[in-house]
Each structure stands twice: as structure tokens, then as C-alpha cells.
Amino acid sequence: MIKIFNTLTREKELFKPIHENEVKMYVCGPTVYNYIHIGNARSAVSFDTIRRYLEYRGYDVTYVSNFTDVDDKMIKQAKKEKITVDELANRFIEAFMADTKALNIKPATANPRATHMIDDIIKFIEALVEKDYAYEVSGNVYFRARHFKHYGELSKQNIEQLENGASQHLTQEEVTTKEDPLDFVLWKPQKEASEVAWDSPFGKGRPGWHIECSVMSTKLLGETFDIHGGGQDLQFPHHENEIAQSEAKTGHKFVNYWMHNGFVTVGNQNEKMSKSAGNFVTVHDLLQGEDPTVLRFFMASTQYRRPIHYNDDNMQEARERVQYFKNLYQNIDYRLNDQTSSQENTELAQLVNEKVAEFKAAMDDDFNVQNGLTVLYELTRAINQHLQESTVDKTVLTIFKEEFIKIMTVFGVEFNQKSDNLSEEVEALIKKRDEARSQKDFKTSDEIRDQLKGMGIVIEDTPQGTRWKKNES
């Protein structure tokens, strides 16, 4: 039984999807005015890992993640680059797709864009106006936050404190148009003729930020769905507002489980990285010099709610872990294909079963990947010990390999099949080296080993013979 920490209740709750064996989840995606930074990527990796685990446990997951493709930042950036907002969005959506693909994030079931759902957004706002939850003032449509009696519940804030905070940040326009400082905008009027805008019953304008997520999620997943995720900084006001709008309109509970991922921090002070702070590292830049698999594993191997400290020491550790797993995988293959006979080892077979069950138990507890990985390390140590025996149980190794692949798939780490053939030149060199070794001509054999290393082929001698692997780094 899977337990999920629900931000709404601040407790771990037993996960019961609305429809048995089906999970419908929505994750807030980026505003596409720049390359994503590793904080954005962390969010995407966290929820992708959660999705993959749910699938590992047999659920059919519908995963929707949006693009915010129109807002002040988009307009500003497009203007600066003298291109349209749409062109800007297309460029960085493409970049997002490339970056997330590199990180082995599964494509979403749907990636809705705000600007592609303007009609639905307008209808949604109209419904709120009809219900008296929203009002129009000179082209602005605002939501009456105070009318929604659960306002502040997600972020555990009371109305007075929220009002106090909100009133300090009002623009002059908002002071004259808002009934209440707490009210938030659903529709913004066009400021100048060149600005991108759509016709609406409230005048030419564009949607506010929060409304798009309510519209897109309920349209694609239903008025009530299972999981809504996003970064911790979205709790207030974004998700609070989403709840208010959606429940005001539908009269039903919006989301059953709210999940929020922790931040990526950088620097000595472990400060939050963000676009606005300017201290961000983009995935695009980072992947110029880093194996994407390593970055993926780095972010997937911390539980989604914990902070991740991005620095080179921690990256180095991830590099070594990924290499360890690669070696394990290749060494299993090597033994599976060697000439030795198989010898049954019931003890190891049982251990594999036990550890796989322990892995599930660990992950079922709010996706505790640290404990899950610990179980995996315990098991891999036993397997590595076994691999050194003169005879191995090939049946168990095959079973373990399958389970191992499934588990690594949850973390988004995949190993290429050893399909690459060696060139004739390399094969001849390996053969020549073996001959030299059998004649104890170690000078020659070591020279050949160095030569092969220069060609990216690493040679390892084992009691079962000489094995090779490609050095990818």
C-alpha cells in the first residue's frame, strides 16, 4: 500500500486513486521564456520518478503537465528579442523537450498550452462570474478570494495575514480596481495594441496565471483528480488559487493529493536557485559537459520532498554510482555468457525475492528513494559476491537482472544493450594481448592494454577470461 504525504493535511495518507489501478496526475510545468534550470528539471524528474514508480506498481498513469506560454515575463522577453510570444514559446518548448528527453523523462500524456485553451479559459471565467465568485472592473476580472471559505487552507495561512501581505504589493491599478487586496486576477486587459491578446466578453486581453492550470487540469483529468504536483514555492499563491477557482466553479473537491517537491540549492549557503535570483544553472548548459544519465540519477536519488544540494562533490558521487551500476550490469552479462555451468543457489534466489519486496516497501512509504536504494545496494553487494564464484546460478542472475532493470527504470536510468561490436582491429589486439599474457610477456600485453585504453576500450582480466568495456567518459 502506497502512502503519500499530502500537503493539504500535512500527513502521510494511504493512497487510494479515484479509479482502481488508474492514476490521474497533473504537474505544473515551466513558463517557457528561457531554458529550464536544474530546479525545473528536479521537479520534472521527481514527478517522473513518482509516475514511473506508480507504473512499476501496476497503475495506469495519465500524466498531464502544462506550459505557461503567455504572461508578463513572456511578453517582456519576446519584446526584447523582437519576436512574437508564440515564437518565443515554441523555441523554448522545443528546448524543454530536448532537455527532458536527455534526462529520460517520459513524455507526458498531454502537454497543454495556455494559449491553446483560451476558449475554455473564458468559459471557466464566465462561470465564475455567474456564480458571483468573480467580477470585472475595466477589463480586469478578479476572483473574490474571501468568498471561497477554504481560502488559505493549503498554505495554512489565515485570511488576515494573507491580506496584510497582499496589500503591501498592490500596484496603483490594483488599488483602484480590486475590491479586496486578496483578490487575484483571472483575466488581464491588453495594455498596448502590439501586445498579444484575445477577444473576450470582458474585452481584449489574456488569462491570468493561475486560471490556466485549473482549466487545463479539470478539462483533461476531470473535476476531481488524484495527484497535483509542483514545486514548494507554488503552494501559495498558485495552488491556493487553483483550488479556490476550481472548487468555486465545480462545487467538488479539486485534488485528492497535493505533492510538492523540494528545491535545488546552490553555493556555500545552500540558497534556493531560481530564475529571479539569477543564480541558476540551465540543464542545457550543464549537459554540455555532463552525462545526462548521471544528472538524472543525481536528481532521482533524493526523495522528492528533500532539498538537493547541487555541487561537484555530490555530482561526483552520482557519477560513481552510475558507473557502479553499469559495471554490475555488464559483469552480470559477462558471467551469463561465459562457459561455466550454472549451479543452483536457493539462498541467493530467496534474497533477491526478499530485497525486491523490501524495495517496494521502502518506496511505498512516500517514495523514499534513499531507503529503496539502500535495499538495492545490499542486494547488489550479494550479487557482486556471487559473481566472483567460480560457478554461478545463471537462473538467479537472470531473474536479478530483470528486477534490476525494472528498478533502474523507475529511476530513469537505462543501460544500453552491449550491442556495439568491436572493430576487427580491436579484436585482433585483444587476441594478441591474450597470447602475450599466456607467454607471460607482460611488457607487450601492458602496452596493448594502454593502446586499447587510448582507443576507449578498457580491459579487465578475470578468472573466466579477459573482458572489455567501452569507456564512455
Add this chain to the structure above:
RNA sequence: GGCGGUAUAGCCAAGUGGUAAGGCAGAGGUCUGCAAAACCUUUAUCGUCGGUUCGAAUCCGACUACCGCCUCCA
């Protein structure tokens, strides 16, 4: 000011009442012609103070430090 999070070895980190998982790095060792890969051994009394308890890292109180949200932000 309000709300929330975190504090465990050099680093990462698990652990919510019974005398500290795991990983990295370090040290030593096994295997090897030498390597590589792998394995083995080895390193902490849990931010501070006080309380509850037979017994607390784990519960309660106070304090300190760092981080975040309250305004765009994953």
C-alpha cells in the same frame, strides 16, 4: 511580523522510545603478473539547554543556526 522546513561522522544520508542503516571520500586488506572490477575490515552518541521515561536521535518545553513561503519563481 505570520506560516513552514531543516539541524545525525570530512561529505551525502536512513532512522519517531530500547543502547546509531546505507553510500562517497579516507585507512588497511583479499583477488591480480601488474592493473581494473569487485569484495572484506575500519571511522559518530545524533545543534544547545532542560524535562518526561527503567530507557530518547526518536516525546514535551525553551533556545540557537540555516533555508524557504507570505511578491514572478519548480
